[in-house]
Amino acid sequence: MFKKILIANRGEIACRVIKTARRMGILTVAVYSDADRDALHVEMADEAVHIGPAAASESYLVAERIIAACKATGAEAVHPGYGFLSERASFCTELEKQGIIFIGPKPKAIMAMGDKIESKKFANAAGVSTVPGHLGIIEDAAHAEVISAGIGYPVMIKASAGGGGKGMRIAWNQAEVRDGFERARSEAKSSFGDDRVFIEKFVVEPRHIEIQVLADAHGNVVYLGERECSIQRRNQKVAEEAPSPFLDEATRKAMGEQSVALAKAVDYQSAGTVEFIVDRDRNFYFLEMNTRLQVEHPVTELVTGIDLVEQMIRVAAGEPLPFAQEDIRLDGWAVESRLYAEDPYRNFLPSIGRLTRYRPPAEGRTGNVVVRNDTGVFEGAEISMYYDPMIAKLCTWAPTRLEAIEAMGQALDGFVVDGIEHNVPFLSALMKHPRWREGRLSTGFIAEEYPDGFAPMKPDQAEEAVLAGIALSACLIETNRRERFADRLRAAAGALREDWVVKIGDNHVAARLLDGLVTIPFDMDIAIEGAIEGESKSVVTDWRPGDPVWRGKVGGRDITAQIRPVLNGLRIDWQGVSVNTKVFSPRHAELDRLMPVKLPPDTSKxxxxxxxxxxxxxxxxxxxxxxxxxxxxxxxxxxxxxxxxxxxxxxxxxxxxxxxxxxxxxxxxxxxx
Structure with missing residues (x-):
């Protein structure tokens, strides 16, 4: 086994590899650019080597600097993570020349499968079902229009060396082909240094389902079930799960066996993923093979119990797989949410800045639920414009799909991120979306369900009752604390009025306390206007002033929400709802209704x-x-x-x-x- 490995990557995947290497007793070397000098992966590794300026093209993508770092530190092997140099055959070849092991497949497999055009030709020759399309070189936009017309609209334009949604466009007509071709080629050149693109038929109502394969150098290849990755935005995955709620055992077996056959055909070694497009009738078509670890690999690890990074390292060291296909079992359900530095209320545009507060939910097992958070940031870290906007990958596991989704909703509602915009509100809303919960998915889900973009969810009457209970309890606890500090000897400290009005957005909700004494933990029956059948709701919480996360029960229901102070009130974020609340006496509520509404400035010009x-x-x-x-x-x-x-x-x-x-x-x- 290796004594020391270098991770040729950054962020959460570098941290992820370091964790497994540390558990295996292997020393690690991190590399970093100017922008990552204080990054978490640098702190976690046993050694760290500076490799250049912030731009990836001058640091993480420069193979010579990675190899020099290996020689300087005595690293015997390189784990590439994903992205950057992970699928560059020339890098793998140069490492071999220098006597350094590449923790991944051999150059032959990378060259055969890493290029989308060549991989489709190879898959066709191997008898793998593929989507109709043009795999040859496309000269220019006019040529692209001719090809697209021959295939039939809609078509997908993709960068040959692409990944992560970069250099990818869907075109529904001739005009969109021309514009999409130019944009895809431009993005491909800037992101991958390769402006080749290809065009294929776009399958309507497609599901994106991929098979995880694992192979050693001794001819053993297994598949570890599938991942459903259909929730995508701009062709980039947002939420994944394992297994898929759509596949039956027969389809799963057929896709798995076809993936194994393809891996064997290219003499594949290490972890890899064969991606398929699956239509409404469970017909599946080869999309591509990613000759690396996938971003969403944690959900497979959670349902199989197999550490994919460990197996990659062991395979690279020459060890055989310790299990056969009949040993693979899928246990329970896992869901992954990708937390991105982007503003969901502004069409998910990127956001950069400092994480002034970063408090992820606690990891580990509680009862029948497991929470896992793969991240490469920390409170005070800077989100840079130079790299991928991912903050973390939050995963939950539970015995059933709905339990895993419920656990994810609770975990997201307690995931505190301040200082930048982020997509937690969207992910939280997704967890309660009926179509998601029913498993009726397609890669067009986000565009179909949010055609005008995502906006804060508007609470219904029952949800307003919950929000009122949260807001009123927080207000009473805060008020009680102030009174106690003002007069510690007051015998009736905490005694408060009974009638209150909670303003939730623009709505005023009346509430009456049925017990006027505030204690911590807070436990009080509150009659709230709009509660089901007019029943009072018991509100129980151990929340303390200053805590950004409110946890407790409202009407017996477990609630996790985030609360932040705003002018004269609190903003509550819960299950995709983001609303300002204020607590008034009835008289103050009357006056509030008379206040004029301030209009935002006109930016239409x-x-x-x-x-x-x-x-x-x-x-x-x-x-x-x-x-x-x-x-x-x-x-x-x-x-x-x-x-x-x-x-x-x-x-x-x-x-x-x-x-x-x-x-x-x-x-x-x-x-x-």
Whole structure:
């Protein structure tokens, strides 16, 4: 077994590999750029080597610097994680020349499967079912239009060397092919240094289901069940689960055996993933093979009990797999939520900045539930514009799917992230979405269910009763504390009025205390307007002032919510609901109803930068007439190009930014007449 390995990556996956290596008694070496000097993976590793500037193209993607770090530290092997150099055959070959082991497949398999065009040709020759498409070189946009017309719309345009949703576009007509081809090629070149793209038929109502395979150097190959990865946004996965709620045993077996056959055909060694598109009738088509560890591998580990990173290391060291196919069992259900630094209320645009507060839920087993959080950040860390926006991967396991989903909802509601925008509210809302809970999924789920973008969920009457109980209990506990500090000797400390009004957003909800003495833990019956059948709700909590997470029971229901102080009240975030609350006496509530509503400023004549990023192009000139839908500017952030289009016919009066400029969020790019 190796004594020391180097992790050629950063963030949560570097931390993940370090944890397993440490458990195996293997020393670890981290590498870091200027931007990651104080990163968590650097702190966790036994040694760390600086490899260059913040830009990945000058640090993490420079194979020579990784190899030099191996030689300087005596690392015997390299684990590449995912992304960066993980699927670059030339890197693997150079490591072999230097006598350094690559913890992953051999160059032959990487070259055969790592390129999407070549992998489809190989899969066709091996008899694997594939989606109809054009696998040859596409010369230009005009050529792309001809090919797309021959395949039939809609089509998918993909970067050959792509991954993570980069360099990928769906086109429903000829006009979208031309624009999508140019954007996909541009993103592919900037992200992967390879601007080749291919086109294939887009399967309507598709599900994205992938098979995890594991192979050694002795001819043993097994599949470890499947993962459902259909919840995607901009072709990037958001939530995954294992197993899939859609597959039956026959389909699972067929997909698994086909994946094993493909792995054997390329003499695959290590962990790999064969991805399929599955239609409504459970027909499945080969999409690609990822010759690396997948981001969503934790859900497979949770349902199989197999540490994939450990097996990758052991296979690279020449050990045979310690199990056969008949030994693989899928136990229970696991769900993963990807926490991204992005604003769900602004079309999920990237967000950067410092994590002023980062409090993930406790990991480990409680009863029948397991919580796991793979992360590469900590409170006070900086979320940079240079890398992927992932903050963490939160996973839950339980005996059944609904139990795992419920556990995920509770864990998300208690996951505190401040200082940047993030997608926790969206993920929390997803966990209670009827279609998600029923397992009626497709890769178009987010676009179909949130066609106008995601907005804070509006609470129904029963949910308002819960929110009122949370807000009122927090207010009474805080008030009681102030009174006790003001007069410790008051005999009736904590005695309060009975009638209250809780303002939830714009609604006023009446509440009456049935016990006027406040204690901690707080335990009081509260009659709340809108409670089911007018019944009072017992509110029980041990919340203390200053704690961002409120945990307790309302009407016997376990509740986890986040509360943050706002002007004269609290903001409560719970199950996708994000609402400001205020607690009034009845008289103050009457006066509040008379207060005028402050209108937001008019920005209709401004194009604002929706996120911190780099201006790639300004597509118009001052004085130009622009039609609705035309491109105004392109801004790049976190490896993704965002095209800003006109939402109506307009005239450009002033341009305030130029290509190459870095802009802050809400910076004015241009003004309209």
């Amino acid at each position: 401004l194009l604002l930068c929706p996120m911190p990023g780099l201006v790639v192009a300004i597509a118009v000139a001052e004085g130009q007439d622009v039609k609705a839908g035309e491109t105004l500017a392109i801004v790049e952030a976190m490896k993704m190009e965002n095209v800003l289009r006109a939402d109506r016919d307009l005239v450009v009066s002033k341009i305030n930014a130029a290509a190459g400029e870095s802009l802050a969020v809400d910076a004015v790019i241009m003004e309209f007449a």
